Amino acid sequence: MNLDDIRSDIDTLDAQLVQLLEARMTLVSQVATFKKMTGGRVLDNSRELVILDRVASQVENLDYAETVVNTFKDILKNSRAYQEKVLKK
Numbered sequence: 001m002n003l004d005d006i007r008s009d010i011d012t013l014d015a016q017l018v019q020l021l022e023a024r025m026t027l028v029s030q031v032a033t034f035k036k037m038t039g040g041r042v043l044d045n046s047r048e049l050v051i052l053d054r055v056a057s058q059v060e061n062l063d064y065a066e067t068v069v070n071t072f073k074d075i076l077k078n079s080r081a082y083q084e085k086v087l088k089k
């Protein structure tokens with residue numbers, strides 16, 4: 001495989017990730033609506049610990065574990081930022 005081939009595979013995976021992240025955000029949006037109606041707080045530390053522990057246990061290649069978990073920390077951070085905006089509206 002040359003560099004262009006590898007990048008083409010990355011582009012294909014990125015397109016799948018975009019779809020999955022969009023689907024996740026649709027669910028996060030539902031959570032935000034629920035919290036707005038019930039007065040719940042956006043941050044749920046215990047839920048985030050469960051997610052991050054599960055993600056860490058699901059990574060098969062331990063060399064990638066830290067990177068993947070950090071990526072999910074970013075996903076959660078951005079999920080919270082999105083929800084805070086929704087709750088302020």
Ligand SMILES: O=C(O)C(=O)C[C@]1(C(=O)O)C=C[C@@H](O)C=C1
Pocket residue numbers: 028031042043044045047048051075076079080083
């Ligand atoms: O499950 C929730 O309560 C959410 O708000 C969703 C979510 C997530 O993106 O998974 C985001 C923020 C919380 O701290 C925990 C989890």
